[in-house]
Amino acid sequence: MSSRSENARRNSAPADCQDRLVTWALALAQLVSWGSVYYSFSLLVLPMEHTMGWSRTATNAALSVGLLVSGFAAYPIGRWIDHGLGRRVMVVGSVIAATMLLLWADAQSLTALFVAWIGLGIAMAATFYDPVFAVVTHRYPRSFRTKITLITLVAGFASTVFIPLTQLLVGSVGWRASLAVLAAASLAICLPIHVVAIRSSRSDRDSRPGNGEVKLANDAATRRALRTPTFWALAVCFTAYYATFAALTFHLVPLMVERSVSNAVLVTTMALIGPAQVAARAVWFTFGRTVQVSTVGIIVVTLFPLSTVILIGAGHSAALLCLFALCYGAANGMMTILRGTIVQDLMWTEGYGAVSGMLSFPSNVAKGIAPIAAASIWSFTHGYVAVEWTVFLVSILSAIAFFVAVRVSRRTTPIAA
Numbered sequence: 001m002s003s004r005s006e007n008a009r010r011n012s013a014p015a016d017c018q019d020r021l022v023t024w025a026l027a028l029a030q031l032v033s034w035g036s037v038y039y040s041f042s043l044l045v046l047p048m049e050h051t052m053g054w055s056r057t058a059t060n061a062a063l064s065v066g067l068l069v070s071g072f073a074a075y076p077i078g079r080w081i082d083h084g085l086g087r088r089v090m091v092v093g094s095v096i097a098a099t100m101l102l103l104w105a106d107a108q109s110l111t112a113l114f115v116a117w118i119g120l121g122i123a124m125a126a127t128f129y130d131p132v133f134a135v136v137t138h139r140y141p142r143s144f145r146t147k148i149t150l151i152t153l154v155a156g157f158a159s160t161v162f163i164p165l166t167q168l169l170v171g172s173v174g175w176r177a178s179l180a181v182l183a184a185a186s187l188a189i190c191l192p193i194h195v196v197a198i199r200s201s202r203s204d205r206d207s208r209p210g211n212g213e214v215k216l217a218n219d220a221a222t223r224r225a226l227r228t229p230t231f232w233a234l235a236v237c238f239t240a241y242y243a244t245f246a247a248l249t250f251h252l253v254p255l256m257v258e259r260s261v262s263n264a265v266l267v268t269t270m271a272l273i274g275p276a277q278v279a280a281r282a283v284w285f286t287f288g289r290t291v292q293v294s295t296v297g298i299i300v301v302t303l304f305p306l307s308t309v310i311l312i313g314a315g316h317s318a319a320l321l322c323l324f325a326l327c328y329g330a331a332n333g334m335m336t337i338l339r340g341t342i343v344q345d346l347m348w349t350e351g352y353g354a355v356s357g358m359l360s361f362p363s364n365v366a367k368g369i370a371p372i373a374a375a376s377i378w379s380f381t382h383g384y385v386a387v388e389w390t391v392f393l394v395s396i397l398s399a400i401a402f403f404v405a406v407r408v409s410r411r412t413t414p415i416a417a
Contacts, residue, residue, distance in 0.1 A: 027154035035162025036182035064368040069121025071364030078357030086135040087198040093126025105179035133340040134353035221351035233405035240398035243366035247374035276329025301399040303331040346409035
């Protein structure tokens with residue numbers, strides 16, 4: 001028996017090493033995908049508007065359209081991944097991302113910009129967190145939580161790496177050439193990683209006995225989700241959360257300017273959010289195995305409204321604004337992991353890609369609409385006080401919905417994973 005155990009350990013060592021390399025590679029691809037597509041936008045808007053004469057409303061509308069398209073594409077893409085097409089989806093997504101970045105770089109009209117962002121919406125749905133979470137969940141059903149946490153931990157540095165990098169590129173070679181460089185990064189890094197690190201569709205089919213039965217089980221699990229109160233509670237939770245987060249993220253700087261917060265305090269507050277996200281994910285990665293996902297979720301959905309209360313009462317206080325940034329960043333950092341693991345914890349793993357895609361649709365719609373809605377509230381009330389209180393009330397709704405999801409799930413017998 002001891003000899004067999006020793007042989008098993010020796011045989012498993014190379015596989016464990018390969019799994020770690022795959023996880024780190026997918027994490028790097030996430031960092032580059034987020035950095036080249038999502039975080040670059042805010043740094044390219046001003047030089048693009050200056051060169052082309054486009055309005056702020058028009059350029060941000062293109063981003064909103066991309067987020068809406070991403071939401072609509074999330075379900076079919078998740079379903080394709082459930083059916084073993086993860087490699088094809090993410091490879092094609094990387095190619096589309098690079099192609100659309102090049103189209104954006106060459107855009108001479110708003111029509112071209114909108115076409116580019118429609119394509120980038122599809123690329124985001126095929127290459128961002130949701131698809132890689134589905135790939136990892138299906139490939140590593142016993143260790144997906146740790147791997148998802150590691151991926152989000154590494155990808156959390158996307159803004160830290162790509163915001164200064166993009167800013168440097170724009171200052172050196174201009175916004176059009178910067179987009180060409182970002183497209184090259186997607187092709188040179190993300191594409192080969194997705195080709196090599198993700199099992200081919202053929203391998204997936206060959207390794208799964210009764211693949212037709214697997215597809216039927218996935219589809220049945222997806223239909224069952226629509227009849228499950230836990231699913232709808234999570235949908236409300238995530239939609240409300242991402243609406244409030246998007247509204248606050250895009251309006252945080254003008255909010256502090258309206259308060260006459262000093263530039264030093266403003267910059268410090270904004271600079272703390274990213275490290276707080278990464279630090280919270282690192283804590284989860286270190287200690288999360290000993291704590292139930294639902295317990296961490298309760299902390300997350302409570303921390304966000306708490307951060308909003310701190311912001312409302314902070315005024316000009318540097319200490320309170322920094323405390324807000326730490327709570328706000330930590331909540332969002334952990335929410336990303338929660339979003340990738342709570343469905344499996346409260347429901348089941350069958351059909352995860354499609355179920356996750358269905359949850360992403362209203363969330364992405366909310367992310368696209370919320371900044372415009374917040375601007376409308378600000379315009380109507382002539383100040384950000386009403387916006388802050390609206391964010392707080394909607395974040396309370398998110399927390400209540402999560403509590404309901406946890407409570408209802410405990411009364412439900414999940415499908416065996």
